[in-house]
Amino acid sequence: MSGFRVEVRVMPRAALLDPQGQAVEHALHALGFGDVGRVRMGKHLVLELKAATREEALAQARAMCDRLLANPVTEDYDLVVDGDTSR
Amino acid sequence: MSGFRVEVRVMPRAALLDPQGQAVEHALHALGFGDVGRVRMGKHLVLELKAATREEALAQARAMCDRLLANPVTEDYDLVVDGDTSR
Numbered sequence: 001m002s003g004f005r006v007e008v009r010v011m012p013r014a015a016l017l018d019p020q021g022q023a024v025e026h027a028l029h030a031l032g033f034g035d036v037g038r039v040r041m042g043k044h045l046v047l048e049l050k051a052a053t054r055e056e057a058l059a060q061a062r063a064m065c066d067r068l069l070a071n072p073v074t075e076d077y078d079l080v081v082d083g084d085t086s087r
Numbered sequence: 088m089s090g091f092r093v094e095v096r097v098m099p100r101a102a103l104l105d106p107q108g109q110a111v112e113h114a115l116h117a118l119g120f121g122d123v124g125r126v127r128m129g130k131h132l133v134l135e136l137k138a139a140t141r142e143e144a145l146a147q148a149r150a151m152c153d154r155l156l157a158n159p160v161t162e163d164y165d166l167v168v169d170g171d172t173s174r
């Protein structure tokens with residue numbers, strides 16, 4: 001068993017409204033940052049994970065996203081295991 | 088003026104408690120993911136930004152983080168402009 005560090009980015013789907021991102025966009029405009037266009041806001045998680053191989057770590061992380069970390073209806077996620085990228 | 092896409096990752100400082108991360112960690116354990124160690128949870132923002140140069144886009148994004156997006160006492164941030172990485 002080795003230790004892996006998994007980075008997970010969970011973002012609202014492009015087609016959906018993103019009220020958090022819109023609030024940030026309006027606040028930035030109010031602060032004078034007029035050159036900002038669309039803002040999207042999501043979550044970033046960093047997990048420490050024990051697994052036999054990088055592939056197993058990735059599979060486990062994917063299962064966690066599917067079951068808890070991301071809402072499959074409204075969100076998309078990306079995973080990076082220890083510098084290695086995969087969907 | 089060109090358009091830039093800025094990715095911002097805002098994470099709780101390593102030395103601080105992260106109640107959101109702890110809640111996710113406990114939920115993952117309860118779901119049977121026993122190999123998960125520490126979980127940290129932060130924000131991920133994607134900004135569309137108009138600027139004359141990449142450097143100006145980066146400087147503007149940094150100012151946004153300092154003034155609104157990150158809490159300087161409790162959070163650290165990383166910026167990536169269109170694939171180019173910087174603190």
